[in-house]
Amino acid sequence: MKHLFAALAVLVATPAAAQQKPAEAPLLLPQMQLHDPFIVADKATKTYYLFTRNETAMTGDRRLGTMVYSSKDLKHWSRPRVAFALPEGIWAKDGAWAPEVHAWKGKWYLFTTFHDEAATLPPTGNRKPYRRGTILAVADKVDGPYRVVRNGEPIAPKALMTLDGTLHVDAAGKPWLVYAHEWLQTTIGTIEAIPLDDNLAAMGEPRVLFRANEAPWAKGQRQADGDNVWVTDGPQFYRTGAGTLVMLWSSYGERGYIQGIARSKSGRLEGPWEQLDPLVRRDSGHGMLFRAFDGRLMMVLHRPFTFALGKLYEMKDAGDRVEVVREATELDLEAYPTHPCVQPHTPTERKVDC
Template identity: 25%
Template sequence: MMIYGPATMALAENPIIQTCFTTDPAPMVHGDRLYIYTGHDENNADFFWMQEWRVYSTTDMVNWTDHGSPLAIEDFSWGDDRAWAPQCVERDGKFYFYVPLHSKLSGTMAIGVAVGDSPTGPFKDALGHPLVDGSWDYIDPTVFVDDDGQAYLYWGNPEIYYVKLNPDMVSFDGEVKKIIQTEDGFGAPGPKERVEGKKYRDNYTEGPWFFKRDGKYYLVYAAGGVPEHIAYSMSDSPTGPWKYMGEIMPLSDTNSFTNHSGIIDYKGKSYFFYHTGKLPGGGGFARSVAVEPFEYNPDGTIPVIPPTDEGAPSVGTLDPMRRVEAETMSWSKGVSTEMNSKTGVYVSDIHNGDYIKVSSVDFGSVSPAKFGASVASALRGGTIEVRLDAVDGNLVATLEVPGTGGWEEWRYIEAPALMKVSGVHDLYFVFKGRKGPKLFNFDYWNFK
């Protein structure tokens, strides 16, 4: 048997989630992981009919683990529709999840907050009522805790509102304040002050993302009306005055008339998250999260960042000798994920010809002897072909999946390794079986 050595370093592939439509990415770093909190466009939607929020995480920027949906409209007794753009932050060991949704109380949009003990939940409505309520433009919250401990919550479309949160992160003193938009601050005055027919440099639309870097405050937002591009303003103070700085992601061929961004540093590098409509079946109401690496200019300004299909390079590797969740992947074709309280998240909707790609898998210098996986099938099962560096690459192992008696009747099955492998590679799990029916579900895998 030949020994296959290291392959080239992997790149991410955009969009970074392919198992469902995801929107409005809000990144957060906790420990050694980067988490993104997203919305979820439903299949075949003709508007922003969104029912839940989802969480994904990575340690290497190429493989993303699906943590399912820890929060949905039903978790808020006062909400009944439109689970739109979220953000989650940590403070004093608690995780605060800020979300907009339609309020039964006011009949308009409102912002609520849920709290949990981990980045992936479970989360519970912290108040039993909205944090702020009573206006159709109360959407798209962004939250930031400053160095002095003061937390700020910004939101709004087409106005920009903010409050200073109390240390408990679920209340505030005083009134909701509105930022006065000016040409110098945002490229145009507020919507009520704009002169009809006058061409402005730009204008704030929605989706603010608020953060601080090297003593400067940044407000990044969707701009220009519809279709949207991404622009930003900067300030020396968390509440302004703001100065318009220009476009970050100009109008591009993203197949989405909206955009929504989040910016964060992770493992010494800077990343710009946004969404497109580039998955098969995608579009303005079927969006998908993407990411681009970038470097700040020497003066702290943000460069123009075009969308790409390549995304970010790997900043780590994955250990195949430990249990790896099947829902951890860098790319997939055909599959989706499901979740229940007993198993957690697993890969489903597997049909003949579908596959999963896992990038930057480090086999080290000791070649594995066995491959194993936890699988379930209510029918006759199928086959998992484990291949190296391509869908039709060298065959590492072949695992025959039998019928197990049910779609959640799990069995762990092993197969011998068919070749020696060392170094870092991409792995492809290629699924084979009878054409047409669903074959099996896939929970986790490992080599031994």
């Protein structure tokens, strides 16, 4: 369940010192339209690449696809450019949600979700699901340009209304597509996995990893027809130094969007999965983890859900989970804290109760 951006860049006032930025990287995070952010820290070029849905207000390009920002320091960012544009004649008509990029077998692969509301699927009660799925594109360089694979057909079966597909490579080196199965089709959204071959094509049946209502903090969202539905969004994986497999994912709680985390009791993709306390509340979510070039574990997510901006956190690998250390407000210039944290660069190291 997503909302489209308004075609208007969101600008905020920042201190004069923050305005002194390199000409090739003139943007700060509060000036950047983004939703479902995904950052690749490319060691070869010492550059961070942030992928998100293309917004015409930012690139001047009206095509449906993915845009990419770049940065050397996670604070100052280039103007975005289109890294992938959906070719004409493809089944999809809208979307370009949740783009993410992974290295695989010497190439870079883009996973991103599209849909066509006119391509209806069998109804579920009063709800009318339609075709939605994650497609694959490939490039020789991390920042593209990307070209579609298999004519843009979804990786998961097209009869399933799915979104936010991510690549997970298990301990044996086997690739999997892990995705959210949309509540419009399932009522209770699920996180599911399907095995892939070396060409990243599906080669087996989907399996359910868990359901949204297994998380104590997740709340059903009442629909106009009286139904309660549970949302699943944005699965992302991380294996801790102690070998624990955790999954970031998002849903809705009592007060909006939430960045959740689950842990595999077996250390394997098949689980069973247990739900931990959320990482971030306050209408925040669809996060992912990456390593900064100085070695810090970082998380990027968007908040709020509508007219979203990027937010960065310094994280801790706690062995059996990951934890928020603090908000990296020196990078994202966030004025409204989301998490109990020690604010840096203050005389008293004041702890803010959020």
